[in-house]
Amino acid sequence: MARAAMGTWMDPMRAVYQRLLEAYGPQAWWPAETPFEVIVGALLMQQTAWRNVEAAIRNLKAAGLFDPATIAAAHIPILRKHVRVAGLFRTKPARLKAFCRHLLERAGGDLATYFDRPVDEIRADLLAQDGVGPETADSILLYAGGHPVFVVDAYTVRIGRRIGWFHTDAYETVQRRFEAHVPRDLAVYREYHALLVVHAKTVCRPTPRCDECPVRTRCAFGRRRRRGRARTIK
Numbered sequence: 001m002a003r004a005a006m007g008t009w010m011d012p013m014r015a016v017y018q019r020l021l022e023a024y025g026p027q028a029w030w031p032a033e034t035p036f037e038v039i040v041g042a043l044l045m046q047q048t049a050w051r052n053v054e055a056a057i058r059n060l061k062a063a064g065l066f067d068p069a070t071i072a073a074a075h076i077p078i079l080r081k082h083v084r085v086a087g088l089f090r091t092k093p094a095r096l097k098a099f100c101r102h103l104l105e106r107a108g109g110d111l112a113t114y115f116d117r118p119v120d121e122i123r124a125d126l127l128a129q130d131g132v133g134p135e136t137a138d139s140i141l142l143y144a145g146g147h148p149v150f151v152v153d154a155y156t157v158r159i160g161r162r163i164g165w166f167h168t169d170a171y172e173t174v175q176r177r178f179e180a181h182v183p184r185d186l187a188v189y190r191e192y193h194a195l196l197v198v199h200a201k202t203v204c205r206p207t208p209r210c211d212e213c214p215v216r217t218r219c220a221f222g223r224r225r226r227r228g229r230a231r232t233i234k
């Protein structure tokens with residue numbers, strides 16, 4: 001699906017997408033069973049490892065605390081007990097509860113209703129919630145809401161700057177660049193973000209392993225490095 005949707009589009013960002021897909025295979029992101037689980041994961045993900053987020057989600061499920069209405073009504077100390085493993089225990093439980101209240105107020109807790117609105121309106125709502133920045137908002141839109149918006153994170157910026165696609169880390173600028181070049185297809189946007197993450201974690205690391213890189217021939221940094229003239233872009 002993600003591959004077919006690229007059609008005949010010829011663009012360096014397409015070529016890199018296809019090489020990454022061939023190299024790493026489909027990533028099947030986001031690792032969640034429901035859109036609500038995507039949201040909870042996105043809210044808890046800040047400054048912690050994913051395994052801790054998974055543990056917090058397991059705790060909430062085991063305690064019967066895994067729907068918007070129940071979390072919105074739960075006392076903070078109870079929530080804290082279950083999500084503590086995900087860190088920031090003073091802020092994350094309160095943010096989670098406030099976000100669920102927002103879902104109830106806006107759409108009665110029904111996510112299909114919540115996401116069945118213009119993207120700009122939903123994004124503004126998301127960004128107005130405590131602890132939700134552009135990356136979290138767009139992750140929720142893309143993976144929970146089914147809206148094709150390109151998610152930008154530090155990995156996207158690192159890889160894109162090294163390849164030479166842009167020379168900035170400004171969120172909207174990087175996002176616009178991808179959205180101008182990559183066809184707006186939900187499966188492709190989901191897959192592309194996941195592939196950039198896996199590439200950044202395994203090969204295009206802070207100290208990149210360019211010799212092992214599937215997109216080296218398309219990367220300005222990789223080519224400079226081969227000629228011994230590269231300065232590492234973190």
Ligand code: SF4
Pocket residue numbers: 159162163203204205208209210213214215216219220221222223
């Ligand atoms: S060639 Fe090196 S810097 Fe460029 S994308 Fe590959 S690992 Fe990253």
